[in-house]
Amino acid sequence: MDGIQLIDVSKEFKTADSYKVALSSINFxxxxxxxxxxxxxNQSGKSTLARLLNGLLKPTRGRVLINGMDTDSPQQLKEIRxxxxxxxxxxxxxxxxxxxxxxIAFGPENLGLSPSEVHKRVSWALEIVGMQEMRxxxxxxxxxxxxxxxxxxxxxxxEPSYLVLxxxxxxxxxxxxxxxxxxxxxxxxxxxxxxxxxSHNPEDLMDAKRLIVLNEGSIYMQGTPxxxxxxxxxxxxxxxxxxGLYQLIQQLEEEGYRIDDNFETIPQLVEKxxxx
Amino acid sequence: xxxxxxxxxxxxxxxxGTAYQQQALNNIxxxxxxxxxxxxxxxNGSGKSTLAKLLNGLxxxxxxxxxVCGIDTSIKALRNDLWKKVGLVFQYxxxxxxxxxxxxxVAYGLRNLDLSESEVKSRVYEALKRVGLIPNSMVNLSPxxxxxGVRRRIAIAGILALEPEILVMDEPMAGLDPLGQKLMLxxxxxRQENKTQTTIIISHNLKDILALADKIAILEKGYLVxxxxxxxxxxxxxxxxxxxxxxxxxxxxxxALNARGIKTNSEINNLHEAxxxxxxxxxxxxxxx
Amino acid sequence: MNDIKLGQYVHGNSLIHSLDPRTKIxxxxxxxxxxxxxxxxxxxxxxLGLILVAIKYSGTPLSSIWRxxxxxxxxxxxxxxxxxxxxxxxxxFQVGALxxxxxxxxxxxxNLLRLVILFLGSILLLMTTTPMKLSxxxxxxxxxxxxxxxxxxxxTTIISIAFRFIPTLVEESLSIKDAQRSRGARFDSPxxxxxxxxxxxxxxxxxxxxxxxxxxxxxxxxxxxYGGNPNQYRMRTLKYDRVDIYLIIFMAIxxxxxxxx
Numbered sequence: 001m002d003g004i005q006l007i008d009v010s011k012e013f014k015t016a017d018s019y020k021v022a023l024s025s026i027n028f029x030x031x032x033x034x035x036x037x038x039x040x041x042n043q044s045g046k047s048t049l050a051r052l053l054n055g056l057l058k059p060t061r062g063r064v065l066i067n068g069m070d071t072d073s074p075q076q077l078k079e080i081r082x083x084x085x086x087x088x089x090x091x092x093x094x095x096x097x098x099x100x101x102x103x104i105a106f107g108p109e110n111l112g113l114s115p116s117e118v119h120k121r122v123s124w125a126l127e128i129v130g131m132q133e134m135r136x137x138x139x140x141x142x143x144x145x146x147x148x149x150x151x152x153x154x155x156x157x158x159e160p161s162y163l164v165l166x167x168x169x170x171x172x173x174x175x176x177x178x179x180x181x182x183x184x185x186x187x188x189x190x191x192x193x194x195x196x197x198x199s200h201n202p203e204d205l206m207d208a209k210r211l212i213v214l215n216e217g218s219i220y221m222q223g224t225p226x227x228x229x230x231x232x233x234x235x236x237x238x239x240x241x242x243x244g245l246y247q248l249i250q251q252l253e254e255e256g257y258r259i260d261d262n263f264e265t266i267p268q269l270v271e272k273x274x275x276x
Numbered sequence: 277x278x279x280x281x282x283x284x285x286x287x288x289x290x291x292x293g294t295a296y297q298q299q300a301l302n303n304i305x306x307x308x309x310x311x312x313x314x315x316x317x318x319x320n321g322s323g324k325s326t327l328a329k330l331l332n333g334l335x336x337x338x339x340x341x342x343x344v345c346g347i348d349t350s351i352k353a354l355r356n357d358l359w360k361k362v363g364l365v366f367q368y369x370x371x372x373x374x375x376x377x378x379x380x381x382v383a384y385g386l387r388n389l390d391l392s393e394s395e396v397k398s399r400v401y402e403a404l405k406r407v408g409l410i411p412n413s414m415v416n417l418s419p420x421x422x423x424x425g426v427r428r429r430i431a432i433a434g435i436l437a438l439e440p441e442i443l444v445m446d447e448p449m450a451g452l453d454p455l456g457q458k459l460m461l462x463x464x465x466x467r468q469e470n471k472t473q474t475t476i477i478i479s480h481n482l483k484d485i486l487a488l489a490d491k492i493a494i495l496e497k498g499y500l501v502x503x504x505x506x507x508x509x510x511x512x513x514x515x516x517x518x519x520x521x522x523x524x525x526x527x528x529x530x531x532a533l534n535a536r537g538i539k540t541n542s543e544i545n546n547l548h549e550a551x552x553x554x555x556x557x558x559x560x561x562x563x564x565x
Numbered sequence: 566m567n568d569i570k571l572g573q574y575v576h577g578n579s580l581i582h583s584l585d586p587r588t589k590i591x592x593x594x595x596x597x598x599x600x601x602x603x604x605x606x607x608x609x610x611x612x613l614g615l616i617l618v619a620i621k622y623s624g625t626p627l628s629s630i631w632r633x634x635x636x637x638x639x640x641x642x643x644x645x646x647x648x649x650x651x652x653x654x655x656x657x658f659q660v661g662a663l664x665x666x667x668x669x670x671x672x673x674x675x676n677l678l679r680l681v682i683l684f685l686g687s688i689l690l691l692m693t694t695t696p697m698k699l700s701x702x703x704x705x706x707x708x709x710x711x712x713x714x715x716x717x718x719x720x721t722t723i724i725s726i727a728f729r730f731i732p733t734l735v736e737e738s739l740s741i742k743d744a745q746r747s748r749g750a751r752f753d754s755p756x757x758x759x760x761x762x763x764x765x766x767x768x769x770x771x772x773x774x775x776x777x778x779x780x781x782x783x784x785x786x787x788x789x790x791y792g793g794n795p796n797q798y799r800m801r802t803l804k805y806d807r808v809d810i811y812l813i814i815f816m817a818i819x820x821x822x823x824x825x826x
Contacts, residue, residue, distance in 0.1 A: 041455050042456070081789070089451075092778075093778045094781060098697060098728040099697055102798060139729065201454070239454060239458075244526075255555050265521065266529055267531075270533060271536070360749070374773075385748035385749050420773070
């Protein structure tokens with residue numbers, strides 16, 4: 001069966017004198033082609049969740065199934081990791097090779113593909129993130145944003161069905177951040193890859209079709225961005241604020257003005273209002 | 277008010293005379309009064325971090341002059357003591373932590389000042405309080421085991437303890453979650469309340485800077501494209517349009533209205549006021565029908 | 566920083582640059598065997614001439630090579646002096662209790678020549694071959710060792726990661742140094758102990774961050790299914806030309822000549 005399933009998943013870490021609960025009783029299903037946002041502050045368990053999805057961590061209780069394969073079984077780990085790629089937060093610490101094109105070839109090579117197929121995928125992935133010209137550069141000469149795009153391309157080149165991104169933008173400048181988010185949107189719409197974007201920044205997750213809010217290791221809220229961001233009180237209680245756009249929409253709706261269109265930016269909203 | 281920083285015709289060239297030669301800063305002029313908060317905004321390779329190092333004498337101008345607290349940084353003998361006056365908090369300062377407990381880490385700079393141990397102790401405790409930590413429960417902990425956000429605050433305490441006249445912070449918010457960002461804002465605002473302390477915040481995030489600064493400097497590829505007080509910036513449509521999507525939310529509304537030629541009734545200072553203005557516009561349009 | 570670092574790759578378009586890295590590695594191996602097995606002074610001198618011609622041909626400025634030679638001048642001097650003094654034989658002249666022997670001077674000169682040739686040969690290899698080509702060539706040549714259970718590809722992965730991270734670590738150490746200087750750390754203090762502490766203030770954070778990097782890197786590699794495969798993608802750039810074959814045959818003859826003399 002296709003999709004990602006978490007069945008009653010808990011994860012505890014042993015510390016010096018006690019157990020620390022990182023996640024408790026998480027249940028959800030993600031279908032192929034979805035764009036999911038996972039929102040939470042540090043310590044909410046979101047990075048643990050990312051590592052559970054591709055078997056870097058094993059659940060203490062419960063099961064994590066990727067296309068029906070259990071991450072607990074070592075034989076299927078390689079297949080799971082081919083299906084589900086992860087981009088990590090720190091662009092510097094996930095680039096392995098001294099040359100950009102080798103970096104992107106690293107994953108496909110490990111899958112045992114032929115050099116010509118690898119070559120094809122490297123070119124394809126570089127093109128998606130718009131980094132063709134950097135092909136023969138050394139990663140340390142790139143900016144943080146460029147490094148993160150290379151990291152994204154290197155996972156794309158494995159052609160996963162599911163793309164998990166753990167805080168991919170938290171170390172980037174606003175411009176690179178927008179570029180990365182734009183790439184993700186395209187990858188979801190045109191390549192039909194499933195996107196699972198994990199972030200502490202509510203604005204990062206405005207493209208998601210469904211949000212899961214984590215707080216202290218449990219699912220705190222779930223729903224469309226409009227539903228989740230529309231409940232300012234509940235979000236605010238755990239230290240999160242909806243993006244400004246949704247705050248404005250809520251303010252207008254409280255005054256009895258219905259906003260039906262889907263807006264992506266504040267200028268778009270203002271534009272629409274002025275045209276009415 | 278007295279000028280505490282005076283930068284005149286400053287240019288800086290990296291590795292002059294080599295194949296790697298690069299002009300990092302071009303003819304920069306900035307002066308800052310005591311007690312002001314300057315927001316220094318720029319993207320990758322704008323030269324903003326180079327400027328920070330010039331301010332506390334880690335590097336010195338290729339041409340032009342940087343005068344800080346009355347000290348000309350091109351005079352080598354004086355430059356070496358500049359760190360006592362200009363505290364520099366680097367990007368990801370938690371990475372520089374090396375002592376085995378929090379107390380020694382915060383005290384490291386103080387001990388380089390050759391202060392008495394009792395003076396060191398009182399300053400360490402005071403600095404930890406100022407970054408929102410409880411000294412008694414912190415001082416004996418090993419920094420390794422603390423979270424990134426707390427480690428960053430410890431690193432900042434290590435600089436605040438030196439009681440610098442000027443505090444320069446390079447990307448203090450980078451990588452923090454909303455809660456951590458709020459704590460950092462509180463630290464900076466508390467410093468701002470003291471009218472004698474000067475602060476410079478360097479960031480690639482215009483939102484962070486506009487929320488805090490008295491004056492704004494915008495660097496682009498080594499050139500100063502804007503320098504002035506915050507309200508002045510709002511009149512510079514050309515600059516605002518360039519950073520349209522990086523403005524704080526309420527200014528995005530104000531700017532978008534402005535661009536449509538719609539006069540706003542009152543000044544918009546926050547998101548709620550921006551919302552009220554939108555509501556006013558919608559209701560006035562209904563009046564037409 | 567302003568100067569070309571010793572043995573750092575310098576871009577060029579000479580024949581030597583365009584040789585297959587495997588050819589260059591094989592030739593260097595021949596050189597090592599050749600000069601270590603021959604005791605003939607004239608043969609070694611001829612060898613030196615050969616290398617100098619190659620250096621000239623590669624377009625590498627002789628002045629920069631000469632400058633880098635100065636770095637090992639004491640090593641060369643000491644080698645020569647020890648041999649000259651410690652070898653038994655017919656004394657040429659006497660300095661106090663030590664006597665310089667004729668045999669000693671000859672052996673000293675031979676060893677001096679050997680060192681110089683080794684040094685120049687390896688510098689030429691490094692300065693005309695990109696690190697990546699070098700490691701691809703090494704990996705290819707060592708790969709047969711896999712058959713006797715020596716995991717060559719792990720070594721080359723390690724080398725590759727080192728090439729990737731050395732610049733990053735250098736950058737990081739410079740920025741930590743600046744940060745500690747801003748807290749009053751001194752690196753030129755007359756007190757040795759305080760200098761030592763300053764260097765520890767760089768070293769400890771650097772180690773801590775490297776460990777963190779290593780953990781992150783391991784996760785990134787695991788996530789991309791790393792299983793110790795040979796780097797076929799890098800090796801695909803390797804290509805033998807006719808020149809490569811000629812050169813290897815030529816060097817084999819030179820080597821053989823040395824063994825026979």
